[in-house]
Amino acid sequence: MKVTQKIAQCERENKIWWSFEYFPPRTAQGLQNLLDRIERMRGLGPEFIDITWNAGGRTSELTAELVKTCQGLVGIETCMHLTCTNMPKEKVDIALREAKNSGCRNVLALRGDPPMGKEEWEAVEGGFVHGIDLVRHIRREYGDYFDIAVAGFPQHQTLPPEEQELEMKYLKEKIDAGVNFIFTQMFYDVDIFIDWVKAVRAAGITVPIVPGVAPIQTWNGFQRATSLARTVIPQTFSQALEPHKANDEKVREIGTKLVAEMCRKILNANLDIHGLHFYTMNLERGTKMLLEELNLVPRMETVKPLPWRQSLTPTRRQETIRPIFWANRTKSYISRTENWDEYPNGRFGDSRSPAYGELDGYGVSIKQSREDALRLWGQPSTFAEVADLFVQFCVGKLDALPWSDQKPLKETSIISEQLARMNSLGFLTINSQPAVNGAKSNDKVFGWGPRNGYVYQKAYLEFFVKPALLTLLLSHIERDSNITYYVINKRGDLRTNTHSEGPNAVTWGVFPGKEIVQPTIVESVSFMAWKDEAFELGQQWARVYDPDSDSAKIISELMDKCYLVNVVHNDFHDADAIFKPFFQAGEEYRASVANTPNGSVNGH
């Protein structure tokens, strides 16, 4: 979505909005950390994020890659910087094309700083000379596909009047060339900023102005940033901060209050400015403190429009429904459905035909290196020891399992005791959700979707189980007419008690003025596709170990002999009912094998 659309939407809803800027990091580890941080900071509710272009080119492909990842996997609207520095026209076009393919609709067009080691800016052969040339080029080549932003310099208010006028003339020309909004450089003197905004408006420029706000994180950082950009620092700032310059904690605390005060002044200055753009410097803390100080809490819709993360690439934006099987493995789902022409929009049944991608694609492998795996999971040598790892995961004492990249979701903690008990009884759970009978859509744990709605879930469990225990379980399950299940083995023999081919909606929401949204489903076609992946992940875990080791043998045997089962309890009014047959069957089984010294996978 375009930034100006976002701005308009927030204005309609009378809401203050904010956005975050990041820069491409220098190392691979830095990249992973940044992505994790962007993902976490998404929870702070930015309407969009902004990725800078790194003059000098080494990281320019990284910018495009970051934009792609943020749009496609993180699912957050992104604005891409693009500079003329060291950029022949061809490279500009590649960057724009990639941005478009990623679903990015916003470009900040800059001339850019001189490349590293050069004092003076000069255009490359066949490149653009001025920012305005880049603006014109984007408009010419891409019509109105992109929102184009340019930088605004409040600091220019401190120039001599004739220079001020000249700069304003340049800005007006750029706007007239087709610019949609202005990001300002950082500033700390709010009066200078307000003056400048008035001057911009007086020059006949009407596009939205987005003030760039740099949280004060440390004394040194503050000094470096302001001196580099020759930012005017108000006396109040220096007087309040300098006495504490050795104490970063204190600097951040005072700085937060100062900058927050500045932000309040901007928002209350009748400038028709209702949004703030934060220069995060790839740091989380300062921005978070500032938002808290300003009492800015994310719009629910911004944070969680659906219970799972949406991809914002153009082809996938309409996707509103997914099988629950990949709930813990978003990336592999996106990768395995990459070649679909259309994504299920409201009804999965309509799009069940497209084939799922092969297992050799990106994402269908355990995330852990051999070292990680050994550290996390040790060397289990019996079924009981394997089961214990699952128990540890359920109670939050283990960070990952081969089937889950992350710790259990907050909502699962509500049933963590029951899950732990199931696992200790031999049902190795790899996915689950508790029943929810109409939580408010802004509920902290279960909520998603627009305001004033209600969300629902049917209880769901997915697990590996030994054949003998499965038989016992099914005899108990069949006493409860509200349970539907699918059982499958590695070979693909499917067994179910459902009568229809169609999907079972297990998560849905009811919202004002809308159709019922049913974003998560269980059904057989996708379960078959998931099955391969689920068994493969277990086999990969086995291959972490020496083939002759007990660990390799027990895990491999488990994957060969166990069944993968999913169970839905369809009465979402009864949150505990789903566990009953498991506890009953599990206890019976335990009693029956009490005399067996060492439970093999085949059971008794």
Added chain:
Amino acid sequence: MKVTQKIAQCERENKIWWSFEYFPPRTAQGLQNLLDRIERMRGLGPEFIDITWNAGGRTSELTAELVKTCQGLVGIETCMHLTCTNMPKEKVDIALREAKNSGCRNVLALRGDPPMGKEEWEAVEGGFVHGIDLVRHIRREYGDYFDIAVAGFPQHQTLPPEEQELEMKYLKEKIDAGVNFIFTQMFYDVDIFIDWVKAVRAAGITVPIVPGVAPIQTWNGFQRATSLARTVIPQTFSQALEPHKANDEKVREIGTKLVAEMCRKILNANLDIHGLHFYTMNLERGTKMLLEELNLVPRMETVKPLPWRQSLTPTRRQETIRPIFWANRTKSYISRTENWDEYPNGRFGDSRSPAYGELDGYGVSIKQSREDALRLWGQPSTFAEVADLFVQFCVGKLDALPWSDQKPLKETSIISEQLARMNSLGFLTINSQPAVNGAKSNDKVFGWGPRNGYVYQKAYLEFFVKPALLTLLLSHIERDSNITYYVINKRGDLRTNTHSEGPNAVTWGVFPGKEIVQPTIVESVSFMAWKDEAFELGQQWARVYDPDSDSAKIISELMDKCYLVNVVHNDFHDADAIFKPFFQAGEEYRASVANTPNGSVNGH
């Protein structure tokens, strides 16, 4: 659906089933009465009905018409009788083609009785001679599209052995020609029936046998039917019934017990027979008493698979969603969407483009004759008198309004007081439903759909209102962020507070193993189409009266000046919230016009 599929489904679910047979009546009034009765008796839960063919031809088109109406408008699976009597091949083909077009998939192929006034049966020129010829013809021409039934005669067990054998040979030949099941003629001697079934099975016939059961309704009727068909009457029957032959009530009472006992014996005789076909003789009482005596209550699914009546014609069978506007006018909706190629299946959004048929079609007129109208509604001459008619309708004291063919639904009675108050305040309601927060799907009042489900409704109101009162109402409505509305006038100026074009689901159900079903919606495109009809019905009401009369003027002015409004309260947890703005605005308005002696449509 084919009868054998219905039978198989009931057997899977371990359920006793039943069906009703009707014959085409002789008069137009009789036809209307029969349709009303079929509609009512649908509530008794027959899996299908069966329409006889009238030998002699006069009513043969009527059979086809009845089949079409039952499939398409009543929405009940139908089996059509077809006889060879007086039927040249061309007429047979017309009947089959029409049946197929109506969605009928079951034909009972009979030779038939000799036509009226003839003793001996004879084939017409170019017609079929034996039932088996008709069976072969249907199979040849229609493949396996139709289930073909033939008649079975348990009475044949009383014939001499060689005749028995011959008849059984004929039956076997017919079965081998492609018959799917057997309806038996009526009988009262259960032992004869059981013997005959065993003989049928011994002859290698394996298709389902459906026993034909004739309730005993009056002594004379019983005598006439049994003597006509030479039915063996067990002594127990005669002994129990004859003493009461002058008392029909008593005959029915005793007869019900006798026939019920016979039915129990059949069902418990280990014959693999789990269904009963009732010869209703177009009467309701006897069949109803028999079902009650047998403790046979309809399957919920049979009675109400969706909250509104489904049409079973081939093109419409997949229809699972409808705009709420026609809730009280099913026939006009079906007629106005007759030319649609596809009907919304789960998502109305997908099928919003098809144009609604014109208003001049069948059904888009008030049902009442001028006499009915005058009797029902008298000659209201002020707005208050018109409003009072709406009040009377809400509290059940008036049988119909131009916008509703029938009395308010049972479920509406829950809010009848509030509706009456609304109308007395000047909001002339023509449609409504109360909020329902998860009633069981077998709930007597609100239930629909498969077992073990939950059904929901958002509160809905639709009404005509004067401009001044509307203005006041909207100011109150806008204080409740959970209310969405559409306002339209006769000219088609639409006003809404909804932000999306999409439908608002106002009735939905959650069922085991299924997607969420959302059969009733509110949205603008269909509201626009309904608007024409709603205003037209009012104008037709006005035209009932002399153009110069006060009644004509007030109603016509009402249609010209009033707005048609629909309102949804999106928080279905709060059943009363929808009425608040109406009561507030209504009372304020009443106070403000207290001094106006005669409220005109324009208000003050």
